[in-house]
Amino acid sequence: MSHPEPDLLLVRYAELALKGGNRARFEGTLVHNLREALDPIGPYEIRRAWGRVVIVPERRKRQALRIVARTFGVKSVSPAWRLEPDVDALAALGRRLLDEQLGPGARAQQGAAVPGFRVRVKRADKSFPQPSGELERRVADAMLEGEERVRVELREPDLEYGIDVRPEGTFAFLERVPGPGGLPVGTLGRGLCLLSGGIDSPVAAWLGMKRGLRVGFVTFHSPPYLGEGSRRKVEELVRVLAGWQGPSRLHEVPFTDVQVAIRDGAPEGLRTILYRRSMARIATRLAALEKAEALITGESVGQVASQTLPNLATIEDAAGLPVLRPLVTADKEEAIALARRIGTFGVSTQPEPDCCTVFQPRRPALASDAAVCARVEAEIELGPLEDAALDGVSTRRVLA
Amino acid sequence: MDALPPIDLDAAATTRLAPSARAVLVAALDEGWGNPSSRHARGTRARAAIDEARRRVARAVGADVDGVCFTSGGTEANGLAVLGAARARAARCGQRPRVLFGPDEHACVRRSAARLAEEGFEVLALPVDASGALDLEAADALLDERTALVSCMLVNNEVGRIHPVAALARRVRARAPHAHVHTDAVQALGKLELDLEELGVDSLAVSAHKVHGPQGAGALVLRTGSVLQPLSHGGRQEHGLRPGTEAAPLLAAFGVAATEADREQPAFEELAGQLRTHLLERLPEDCKPLEVPESVASICALQLPGPPAEVWQHHLEARGVCIGVGSACSSGSRELSPTLAGLGLDAAAGRQVARLSFARTTTLAEIDTATAALAEVDRELGALRG
Known part of the structure; x- marks a missing residue:
C-alpha cells in the first residue's frame, strides 16, 4: 500500500490488570486467545511487555487489528510505530497520522467542530534526557505549526498522539480502536x-x-x-x-x-x-x-x-x-x-x-x-x- | 484438434483453474446444484456453499461478510459499482453530479462512465503527471460536494501500474462528502495484500478467473452501509443488488480460489519478482520493457521491434508460448489504449506492445523457453526486416 504500515499493535488490557493474584493466568489466557484468533492470517510475533501485549504481524496488519479489537479482555488496541526518540521524527510521524485521520490538507468543514488534540508522553525510560512535559510541548509545537484542523485540548482531547518512551524503544500512535472489554474467554470456566x-x-x-x-x-x-x-x-x-x-x-x-x-x-x-x-x-x-x-x-x-x-x-x-x-x-x-x-x-x-x-x-x-x-x-x-x-x-x- | 501451446504467459487475461477449485466446482455441479433460495435440504446445501464462499471472499479482501455481492465477474461488478453508486447519489450532488475515473481504467469502467455522461453526469478523468501516475494534488480541485463517484483501478491490467488508491480515497473523504469511492481490484487480488478498510474505499471489484478460479464468477465487495441502485430487478438475492439464481458451483470454486490467492500472495509476490528479473536478464536487446515506476512484478509490458505485436504473438505460439497483446477484453479494437497513451506511446508504437504476465504456476524454466523463443522470433522477423 502507499502509506507505510505500522510496526506493531499495542494491546491494552481491560480489567484483568486489576485481578491481583490471577493476573498472570489471565494474561496468559489472553495471549493464548489472541494467538488462536491470529493464527489463520499468517506469521506474527506476540509478547507481553510493560503491562501490554505487543503484536508484530508480518502481513494483514489491519485485519490483525480488527481481530484483536474483538477479543474479550482487550480494552483498546493501537497501530504503533517504533522510532528514534527524536522530536523531528516524532512530529513528522504525528503529522502523517493526522493526515490519515483527517484527510491531507483538509480544511475544517464549515460548522463542524474542530477536534481537540494533545500529545501525551509516557516515559518509563528515566535515563531519557527530557522530562515528559517538555517532550510533549516540543512535539506538539513542531506538529501544530500552521495546523488549523485541530485545536489544543489538554483535558478531554478527541485525538491523542501517544508516545511511550521505553528502554526497549520509543513507540508512537494516534489511533485507539476500542476492544470489547470484559475478561478473556476461558478464565472463569x-x-x-x-x-x-x-x-x-x-x-x-x-x-x-x-x-x-x-x-x-x-x-x-x-x-x-x-x-x-x-x-x-x-x-x-x-x-x-x-x-x-x-x-x-x-x-x-x-x-x-x-x-x-x-x-x-x-x-x-x-x-x-x-x-x-x-x-x-x-x-x-x-x-x-x-x-x-x-x-x-x-x-x-x-x-x-x-x-x-x-x-x-x-x-x-x-x-x-x-x-x-x-x-x-x-x-x-x-x-x-x-x-x-x-x-x-x-x-x-x-x-x-x-x-x-x-x-x-x-x-x-x-x-x-x-x-x-x-x-x-x-x-x-x-x-x-x-x-x-x-x-x-x-x-x-x-x-x- | 491441434495441441495448445504449453506455456502460458498471459495470466493477466485468465488463469488455469486450480485443482482445488476444480474439485469443488465438479462436486458442486454433481451434488450442489440446488436452488439456493429453496428451503428444502438441496437448496439449503447450495445456500451453505454460497455462504462459505462469501466468507472466503470477504476474508481475502479484508471485508465484512455481508459486504460481498457476487456477480458474474469483474465487468459486472465494476458496472454495478460505477452505475449503481453514481445513480444512487445523483440527487444529493446537485444539478450536474460529477463522476471521476482513473486515467487507465478497464473498458467496463470507461464505458459505464460514458453511459453516465449520457445521463447528464459530468464525467472527468483524474489528472496525471508526465509519467502517467495520478496527480493527487491536482485531483483535489475536482473534489467537492458535487462529486458522486470516484473510480480508480488498483492495478492496471495492461502494464501492471499500481495506483495510490488509499491516498486518493483519503483525499476524496476530506473533500467530497457524498462521493462513493470504487476501485477495480481485479488485477490486484493475489498480487497485493487487499484490505477494504485499509484502502479506505467504499467498494472493490474482484474476479475469480484471474486467480485460478472459474470464469463466470466475481464479486463487488462493499463497505457496510454503501447504497447502490441495482442494474436489474427481480428476486432478493445478493441483498437485492444482483437478483437471479446464484451460480452456486462457480461461487463455491471462487471462494476456494480467493482463499488460495490471499494465502499465496506473499509467495507469489516473491516468485513474480524472480520471474521478472529472470525474463528481463534474458530478453533480446531490442525488446524493450516499458518503464512503469510503481507496478506489480507479475505483469511485464514489452515494446517489440518491427511488426505489430500480434505477429510476434503468432510466431511465439508456434513455438509453444502464449503471450498477451493489449488487453484481451479490448482486442479487436485498433485504438490506442489510454494506458499506453499515458506512457507517451503513439498508435504505431502501441501496436508493438506485448504483455507477458505470470501466474502462480509459472516457472523459471518456462521463462527460459519463452526468452529462447523470443530470441528466435527476433532473428526471424529481423531477417524479414532486412
Whole structure:
C-alpha cells in the first residue's frame, strides 16, 4: 500500500490488570486467545511487555487489528510505530497520522467542530534526557505549526498522539480502536448456552463470553417439522459467535419425539413450559460432558408467557445447574442493539421457525407449578425419550 | 484438434483453474446444484456453499461478510459499482453530479462512465503527471460536494501500474462528502495484500478467473452501509443488488480460489519478482520493457521491434508460448489504449506492445523457453526486416 504500515499493535488490557493474584493466568489466557484468533492470517510475533501485549504481524496488519479489537479482555488496541526518540521524527510521524485521520490538507468543514488534540508522553525510560512535559510541548509545537484542523485540548482531547518512551524503544500512535472489554474467554470456566434461532440467546451467549466464560452451545431440532434451514441458521449464529470466542462446539439434540409426546400427552397450556423443562434437563446432562458449570439462556422477565416469574421458576426447577440469564431485565430494544453490534441480528431475523414455535399452544399458562409438571412428566414417561434424545446428540466444531 | 501451446504467459487475461477449485466446482455441479433460495435440504446445501464462499471472499479482501455481492465477474461488478453508486447519489450532488475515473481504467469502467455522461453526469478523468501516475494534488480541485463517484483501478491490467488508491480515497473523504469511492481490484487480488478498510474505499471489484478460479464468477465487495441502485430487478438475492439464481458451483470454486490467492500472495509476490528479473536478464536487446515506476512484478509490458505485436504473438505460439497483446477484453479494437497513451506511446508504437504476465504456476524454466523463443522470433522477423 502507499502509506507505510505500522510496526506493531499495542494491546491494552481491560480489567484483568486489576485481578491481583490471577493476573498472570489471565494474561496468559489472553495471549493464548489472541494467538488462536491470529493464527489463520499468517506469521506474527506476540509478547507481553510493560503491562501490554505487543503484536508484530508480518502481513494483514489491519485485519490483525480488527481481530484483536474483538477479543474479550482487550480494552483498546493501537497501530504503533517504533522510532528514534527524536522530536523531528516524532512530529513528522504525528503529522502523517493526522493526515490519515483527517484527510491531507483538509480544511475544517464549515460548522463542524474542530477536534481537540494533545500529545501525551509516557516515559518509563528515566535515563531519557527530557522530562515528559517538555517532550510533549516540543512535539506538539513542531506538529501544530500552521495546523488549523485541530485545536489544543489538554483535558478531554478527541485525538491523542501517544508516545511511550521505553528502554526497549520509543513507540508512537494516534489511533485507539476500542476492544470489547470484559475478561478473556476461558478464565472463569465454561457455560452451555441453549440456542434457539432467535435474537436473545446469541446475545446471552456473547455476554457470558464477555465475563470470561467459554461457551458451548446446545440446540434442539425437530425434523421433519423443521427443515435444514433452521439447523443452518443456528450453525450460522454459532459461527458469528465463534468470531468472538474462537472455535465453538455445537450439540444438536433430536427433540421431535419428546415434543410430540408432550403435545399429545400434556395439558395444552403447559406445553411450552414442559418443552423448556425437558430442554433444561437434557442440557444439564450435556453440560456434564462439556464440563460446563452453568446453563445460559436468553430469557427475559415477562417477554413471553413462558417467561413470567412463576414459569421461570418452574423451568429452573428442572435444571441441575445455575441458569444464567444475562438479558433477564433487558428490553427487546437493548437486546436488538447488542445483537446488531455482535453481528447476529441479521442471522436471527432470517425467517425460520424454531422448535418452540411449531408446537406452540394456543393459550399458554402464565403460571405453573413444578410439582404438577413433574407429575405430568412421569405420566407421559418422558425419561426414556430424553435418554434417547441424548443418545442421538450430534456434536460439531464450528469455526468463524 | 491441434495441441495448445504449453506455456502460458498471459495470466493477466485468465488463469488455469486450480485443482482445488476444480474439485469443488465438479462436486458442486454433481451434488450442489440446488436452488439456493429453496428451503428444502438441496437448496439449503447450495445456500451453505454460497455462504462459505462469501466468507472466503470477504476474508481475502479484508471485508465484512455481508459486504460481498457476487456477480458474474469483474465487468459486472465494476458496472454495478460505477452505475449503481453514481445513480444512487445523483440527487444529493446537485444539478450536474460529477463522476471521476482513473486515467487507465478497464473498458467496463470507461464505458459505464460514458453511459453516465449520457445521463447528464459530468464525467472527468483524474489528472496525471508526465509519467502517467495520478496527480493527487491536482485531483483535489475536482473534489467537492458535487462529486458522486470516484473510480480508480488498483492495478492496471495492461502494464501492471499500481495506483495510490488509499491516498486518493483519503483525499476524496476530506473533500467530497457524498462521493462513493470504487476501485477495480481485479488485477490486484493475489498480487497485493487487499484490505477494504485499509484502502479506505467504499467498494472493490474482484474476479475469480484471474486467480485460478472459474470464469463466470466475481464479486463487488462493499463497505457496510454503501447504497447502490441495482442494474436489474427481480428476486432478493445478493441483498437485492444482483437478483437471479446464484451460480452456486462457480461461487463455491471462487471462494476456494480467493482463499488460495490471499494465502499465496506473499509467495507469489516473491516468485513474480524472480520471474521478472529472470525474463528481463534474458530478453533480446531490442525488446524493450516499458518503464512503469510503481507496478506489480507479475505483469511485464514489452515494446517489440518491427511488426505489430500480434505477429510476434503468432510466431511465439508456434513455438509453444502464449503471450498477451493489449488487453484481451479490448482486442479487436485498433485504438490506442489510454494506458499506453499515458506512457507517451503513439498508435504505431502501441501496436508493438506485448504483455507477458505470470501466474502462480509459472516457472523459471518456462521463462527460459519463452526468452529462447523470443530470441528466435527476433532473428526471424529481423531477417524479414532486412
